[in-house]
Amino acid sequence: MNFNYSEEQSLISDSLGKLLSDGCSQAARRALIAEEQYHDPAIWSALGELGMLGLPIAEAYAGVGGTAVDTMVAAVEFGRHLSLEPFTASVVLGGGALQLAGTEDQKKAFLPGIADGSKRAAVGFLEPESRFDLSSVTTRAEPDGDGYRLTGRKTAVIGAPSADILIVSAQTSGATAEPEGLSVFVVRPAASGVEIKPYRFADGRIGADIVLNSVQVAASDMLGPKDKAGDIIEHVADLGTAALCAEALGALEKIIAMTTEYLKVRTQFGRPIGEFQALQHQLAEMTIDFEHAKSLVFEAAMTADSPDAPLRKKAVSAAKVYLGERGRVICQNAIQMHGGIGMTDEYELGDYVKRAMFAEKAFGDTDHHLERYARQMT
Incomplete structure (x- = not known):
């Protein structure tokens, strides 16, 4: 490649x-x-x-x-x-x-x-009880005049506190109150009944839980046809996941560069510790893992726009799984080779590790994407 x-x-x-x-x-x-x-x-x-x-x-x-x-x-x-x-x-x-x-x-x-x-926009598809299942949605969109009223809660919404528009998923009810399936709506944060509860993620970025208390939206605020909502939600999540994998790749590249430099300047027994063969081997393994991750992130990016859902899901999940497993090993080895300084808040290495770990969990952890990859294979 x-x-x-x-x-x-x-x-x-x-x-x-x-x-x-x-x-x-x-x-x-x-x-x-x-x-x-x-x-x-x-x-x-x-x-x-x-x-x-x-x-x-x-x-x-x-x-x-x-x-x-x-x-x-x-x-x-x-x-x-x-x-x-x-x-x-x-x-x-x-x-x-x-x-x-x-x-x-x-x-x-x-x-x-x-x-x-x-x-600025923010997307809320996950709910507190849904784990990483984007189809597990309890937020309700009930008909009300020419529009709908949304009631429910979204969690871990990246960028929500600074957003001018929110895009959320909901189960739409028909005139008989029977569920019709998933829909996606645009919601204004200033609308009556919208409550945004902000917090920081581990890597410093801002996120929030969003509580929707009978929020009025117009029919024109619905995105896409109802019968395609599930596919749209999955595709949007794959676009975001591919981008987060790329962010993790950038963070891991910096982690390896910082570790390489540290091995050159940290001395033990009168010489740089980078001259010790065991540490050279460990750094080489980290570099090999990074190159493998790079190829998978490139493949995920090349398929993220694709309407071929099985192809896209396999590529994105493969990158997510590999980064989750080997990215964590790269981070652990980097901290170990830095010794005590690698554990301190003042040293920037920990900030990069947090960015990589955030990407590991966002939009599905390793187990979730391993299972999703297997489903596409069968």
Whole structure:
């Protein structure tokens, strides 16, 4: 497989890397967290000006018209620099849902704003009791006049506290109160009955639980046909999962680079510990695992846009499983080779480990995706 970026992708990587290198230092990230800021407005604005927020959005809606591979290139940089910006939440998940299922009016209303950064979206498909099963939905959408009333709860919604629009799943009831199946709706955070309960994820990003207390939405707020809602939800989640895998790849690359440098400067018995054969072997295994992960993340990105659901699910789940298993080993070995300093909050290695571990759990852990991969094989 050819891992070389195209000229355009190299420009994306270089431009984004320079911007994030200047604005995403450990001190800057921790200052944002201490000040309870969701992200850096200056960086978000710059991302919009550079066109990064419109990468996967069609040109007809003020986007760049890129592919999921272009999104992967950007996501690797976000992971490499531990950015707190809600790129995956708003652009990949929110923009992806609108592009896959939005009407022409909905696309025109929301996508240009997402592309230039003036609007942010968040997607809530998971519920407290659902584990990682996106079809296990207890949130109800009951008919009310020309629209619906939504009642339920969503959990672990990435980027929700800073979002201008929320995209949620619900079980739709017909006129006889009998369930009709899954639907997807656009909800305004300021609407009566919407309660957002924010918190930080382990890697510093912002998320929230969303409580919907009889929230009124119009019929025009529904995304996509009802009979396709389940497929849409799965596809949106795969787009987000592929991007999170790319973020983890960027974080793991930095972890290996930090470990390599540490082995050169840390001395024991009068020489750098990187000269010890056992540690050389361990670092070589970490590098091999990273290269295997890289190939699977590239394959997931290349299939994330595909309407071929079995092909897409296998590729995304394969990347998720491998990163979950071997990515954790890379993190553990890196901490072990750093010794005591690798366990301290002050040292940045732990921040990268947290980013990789977040990606391991988001949208399904290793066991979940191993089972999903097996289902596609049968």
